[in-house]
Amino acid sequence: MAKKKPTKTEELLRNSDKSLPLLDVQDLTVEFVTRRGIVRAVQHINISVAKGESLAIVGESGSGKSVTSYAVMRILDRAGRITDGTVMFSGIDLRAMPENEIRDLRGREMSMIFQSPRLALNPIRKIGRQIEDVLHQHAQVDSGLVSEKAIEMLEHVRIARPRERYHAYPFELSGGMCQRVVIALALACKPQLLIADEPTTGLDVTTQKAVMDLTVDLTRERGMSMILITHDLGLAAAYCDRIVVMEKGHVVETAQAERIFKAPSHRYTRKLMRATPRPGVTLRDLLPEEEAKSARPIGHTDRHAAKPLLVVEKLVKEYPRNDARGTLTKLFGPRPAVEPENFRAVDGISFTVDRGESVGLVGESGCGKSTTSMMVMRLIDKTAGTIMFDGEDIGEIPARKFATLPLRKRIQMVFQDPTDSLNPRFTAARAIADPILRLGNGERAFVRERCEELARQVGLPVELLDRFPHQLSGGQKARVGIARAIALKPDLIVLDEPTAALDVSVQAVVLNLLQDLKDSLGMSYLFVSHDLNVVRLLCDRVIVMQTGQIVEQGPTDQVLVAPQAAYTRDLLTAIPHPPL
């Protein structure tokens, strides 16, 4: 098939005034019809992107940043519609364009990449074919050359052995690799604008860096414009020329990247900036200025050097490798030369947590940090090694049995996802009361009083206690989770990425709360996280894990300032640095 005849829009684009901004959004309003009535997700916003410019739209959840991008692409779902404003692309009114014409524009003139790259690809279609689909659709190349072109695209996004990978399915590729494919897909038709919606969420920090670097390189190379949608001010500042800050459907500030960090003009921008964890600040610095002033100073960590609370030695967790051979072959087939080895998720690690100490367990996904925390929590059984808690080898007690032991109440946990960790059928009070009712002694009669007390302690308004999880905000749910964890006054709390699902401003508050609680209740924390900046703020000591082993551990300052292991250094350099 020969190249398609240029369409009307193509001609329009070719003849459009080159001095115009590539994208000019004026007075855009987007409404959603919900059962609670009409919700205005975006209200009268103005955004423009010049040719070759990279713009970041930054905001917390619910700010309308993603909706804006969907509105520009005109891929809002059924309930949403643009009610006001204009969207001009190279001088063409996108809002007035018929659906078949704008479809032609999508992917050819403006492309989009999404978060969770693995989900963004058709799981049962070869990646090469998916790129071809786009090429075909926009008739960019002769159909005979289309697979060559797809392979070429894979090469561009720096996928090794692209000719082989052409035939791969998404599940055969890593997350980072998938995101590269998505980028290839987006750039295949040489669009003028790339919209990247949280492209690195769910990726490890090292991968995140690689993906962002790639994206920026490719767009610069091709003279494209880019809109980066992110919640991470750091990321935005590191990769974009200009930043738009959105709050609750409004644009509150638009400025050059350096400007916004040096002199944020809007109150909200300042709040956001302060809340973003970064080197050289304390926990209190994350809070808005007014609150930071009133907050108590961080207490002195009272470390009992005598006897550590938790001693983990040579801890091993093995999982059987999935044996792919069929039962028949297993029974009758020839014995393999070497028995397939078990997969070691945790490979003989040793560490201690002292009383009153906060220890950070850091690593990228799959490093074994979560498995370790689950074993310490006695939710899963170990394969080998010892877990001594206050002098007792709790590793020997089977996980199933441990649940009802009195010892249980001394080790508690705060979960990563506050929504997932609350029973949707329990009220907040019932959730907080659960451990008291099960493990508390003699407190049953005063459960309600105790719940209210705990609510006050974690800063949860008492009147919210009778609400169900779906009636609470993310921050409130996190507080309920924390209240439940501290209800029995445990000695050790494992914090499993407790703020990963929260907005930065909420994260700042929760981190401070955790610090305060530790100080006032004298607990020890084992803080599991991938975010070095957060660990830096909360932890006394840091353990860095990689592939089931500890690569480095030591006092926070030492490890994060002068890392010994190469891996720790990689982690640190991968953190996006705003231009300060």
Place this chain on the structure above:
Amino acid sequence: MTDISLSPHGAAAAKAQSNSIFRHARYVVAENPVTGAAFGLFILIALCALIGPYVVPYDPLASDTSATLASPSFKHWFGTDQLGRDIFSRVIVATRLDFTIAISSVMLVFAMGGFAGIAAGFFGGWTDRIVGRISDTIMAFPLFVLAMGIVAALGNTVTNIVLATAIVNFPLYVRVARAEANVRRDAGFVQAARLSGNGDFRILLMHILPNIMPIMMVQISLTMGYAILNAAGLSFIGLGVRPPTPEWGIMVAEGAGNIISGEWWIALFPGAALMIAVFCFNLLGDGLRDLVDPQRRT
């Protein structure tokens, strides 16, 4: 219950909760008129089952050989059958029996399959293997034939029809309950419950079950219809309830031979009642699915 001591504002909270459910229900109904109609029908059917026998114009069992095979008229709205019995009265009175069969078989299978499935999904391992084997084995039978076999072997009483229907539905419940429990098995709130000192059994009962209930309700609603169809099918081949008890299936079976000779009303009205009831349960199931779908509750 401990909940009482837990919430001094319990009543208010409950009210707020029920308000929210009510609002949600109203929303679902408004958005989907078919579900609304199904809800209305359901109420009508329940009403028939409750007060039907007291309001019908004729004794459903009384024959009247002077008025056999009368076509629908003002006197007999749905006509009369071969023995001159009033079909309208019989159709209405049959509601209670069919309803009872449907509800009790569903209760039974929920008690068996629901719990077995939840246990299988939650515990995994041997429990899962055994429950899975049992339900796989049942599935390997053509289900209707299995029901027939059970009723034929144990005798055709209402109890056995209920039992057979329950057994036949067992794999469906196991499948749904197992899948749902399995998804929640490692959910945060289950881990949290464990940390709070709940034993496995307690977690199953207090944490997993209430969360699966909505989905099970959908299943229940759908299988209610199937239970009625099953009973009707059994009646058709002569394994149903005892005559002269009015039951939709048996009435259709009786009237089936009369369709060709022009007495369409004998089979049509009970058939229509049967269809409407099953239809209602099916639509209700769909509606309930929308109601409990967490994605639509945000």
Place this chain on the structure above:
Amino acid sequence: MLTLISRRMMLVIPNLIGVVIITFLLTRALPGDPAAYFAGPAADKQAIEQIRVKLGLDKPLIVQFGRYVADLGHLNLGNSLTTGQPVLTEIKNRLPASAELTLFGLILSMSIAVPLGILAAVKQGSWIDHTCRVVATAGVSLPVFFTGLLLVYVFYFLLGWSPAPLGRLDVFFSPPPQITGFYLVDSLLNRDLSTFRAALSQLLLPGLTLCIFSLAPITRMTRASMLAVLASDFVRTASASGLDSRTVILTYAFRNAMLPVVTTLGMVFSFLLGANVLVEKVFAWPGIGSYAVEALIASDFAPVQGFVLAMAILYVLLNLIIDVLYGIIDPRVRLET
């Protein structure tokens, strides 16, 4: 793929054993006395006892079971009392009839239900969606025997469009030489178009009855999985890349949505086999369903056991096919093995 099949086979052996045991116990629990049946209407107690000993029915259940299993090993399924034929031969003769009918019904149903489900999902909440839902649900709400009778009444008796409901072929046609046992296929292989037409016209009404019954589960499943897939990220990516809605719906959404639908097919097939029993009765279809019903009503052990066993094997095979199909659609499954 071979290992997948072999593994699947290993897994079903316990199921088949379970089926054999349950069927055996169930049939023994049936009321009625084959000895009395064999002895004839005029036999006295002594004669019945003699026949009982002759048939081995006086032995303890476990011995009878052993004998039954041994017979099974020799592929001897016993003789039917009511038709007097060896069960294996009868099942062999009748199975193609049932299989042809059920498959025809299923294919017919799929060809209507799948597009309907897709349409309902794409136009979610519209009147099309509601209509699809109501129509499909109405279909499954009708007892199959009622649907069957109604169709016969309307299309044969009133309108005369359909041939007499007298089994697989009109009386004055002779069946095509047996190759697959499916008349449609066999007649085509023999280039005998008139027989093909005759067989098809006989198949239409019972097939339609089954189709109406199975419309709902397939439509519902297709709609639900289409909705889930349409809301997924990769469909959004596809439409953000400007792929036209045909490609998005068919190549991207539909193929993924088919996965759960294919899984449901096994269940639907099992349902259809059950419904088949009643449909065969209405349409005088010489399949194994009607055969089993007659036998069950007559407390005729051997055909019931044979039937259930045949069905179980069929079910297992079907699931195997579904697994293979699943593997073809979904590369993830293929590569796991």
Place this chain on the structure above:
Amino acid sequence: MKRRDFLKSASALAASTAVSAPAVFSPAKAQSRQETLLIVSESGPNNLDIHGVGTNVPGYEVSWNCYDRLISHEMKTGSNGQPYYDKNKFKPELAEDMNIGDMSVTFKLKKKATFQDGTPVTAKDVKWSLDRAVSVGGFPTFQMGAGSLTKPEQFVAVDDNTFRVDFARKDRLTVPDLAVIVPCVVNSELVKKHATEKDPWGMEFTKQNTAGSGAYKVASWVAGTEVVLERNDAWMGGPLPKTKKIIWRMVPSAGNRRALLERGDADISYDLPNKDFVELKQDGKLTIVSTPYSNGIQYIGMNVKNPPFDNIKVRQAVAYAIPYQKIMDAVLFGLAKPLFGAVPDAPTEVAWPQPHKYNTDIAKAKALMAEAGYPNGFDTTLSFDLGFAGVNEPLCVLTQESLAQIGIRTTINKVPGANWRTELNKKTLPLYTNVFSGWLDYPEYFFIWCYHGKNSIFNTMSYQSKTTDDFIDGAVNAAATGDNATYDMDVKGFVDTAYADMPRVPLYQPYVNVAMQKNVSGYAYWFHRRLDYRTLAKG
């Protein structure tokens, strides 16, 4: 025996068979509809041989048409004006001559008669066939016994063409019993080839194949689906049948059978609900022939061994409480011969079945219940055979309703067809409805099975009465010796006793209803109530 009639018909027969059409090879498709008869019925045979183990009633039909007997019956005109077999007149089939002596009967076989494979029919074959019938056990042996034919020694092949049956004792049923379906003549040489040590009578072979000399042979048989029969053009047993081919299809749904008839697709069907017959008759598009069962009744039986039906008053109360007329109207649509409500002073006849003098009279029934000591009634179950649910179910429902009025509260118990015999034979069912009919149309034949104190399995009420036994035995002896006066007295005696004691309440004499296309002729009623294809013709 009127030997002259026999001979006359035999010679006429010989003349008509002189011209026989040559067998034409005709593939199924080319077969013209005109020469083919399509019969539809609910169920089909399970065995092509009536001597087989557990052969069902449709199997009898095959046997009747595919095998010959030594003798058969002449036709007469029945009460409904249609051909009806004459139980007193015999005609030859395989025999050309029958000579009844004092203690034996001698037959001369037709010389030209051959089996369907061409081998001639000899006395050896007849001997082997009758030996088989009395030896295989089960129903055939039982039926032979009914005519005092019990031992192989009774059957003598005198020479190739001469065959003698020796009487065990004087029994007037012996000769008629040689004209029923069971004593059919089998091709012994052919069957013996397929006999094994375990199966000396070759039953496995004859189950699947017909090996007779009859007018039709089974061309193909798909159990439960279809039987195709083709004419045997060399048949010597009577005039060559007009129909070349019979296709007998099983259509389980009665509605479909009716539709097939009405649309002209099927030629004959004989088991349709009564209602359909009535309506088809009114329509007038089809020929409907209704004939009462010979020697058969539908009745309500009561177990007289156990209370409360051991009480004669209760039984009489039941007889007064049955809604006879309602049953006639609503269940049978008038298609049956009532057996109730005889005029109070009508004399008892020497006939069976005959009406009794009870009528529906709830007041009388109530009074009887009170007299019997059950003023408040009792609970019991009313059982019926699900195989005949079409009649039995409404019948039982009406009876249940009516009995409730005199305080007898019944639960209806549906017994699947296959268990019905077993359940009945246990003789524990308190109250049930059933049909009994005998092939041999003699009153004492009926009573000996159903009322005699020797308690045969058909005496399902476990009725025992010295008076009745004496009357029955008396009638049997009188019949054998030809003592008509005693015979008449004894028959009246046992009928009167049975109606006074009322262990079973006769309801009506059912009809055999046959519906056929207008162009089908030649239907005849036989004691076995099945179709005789040999006389049926189309066009």
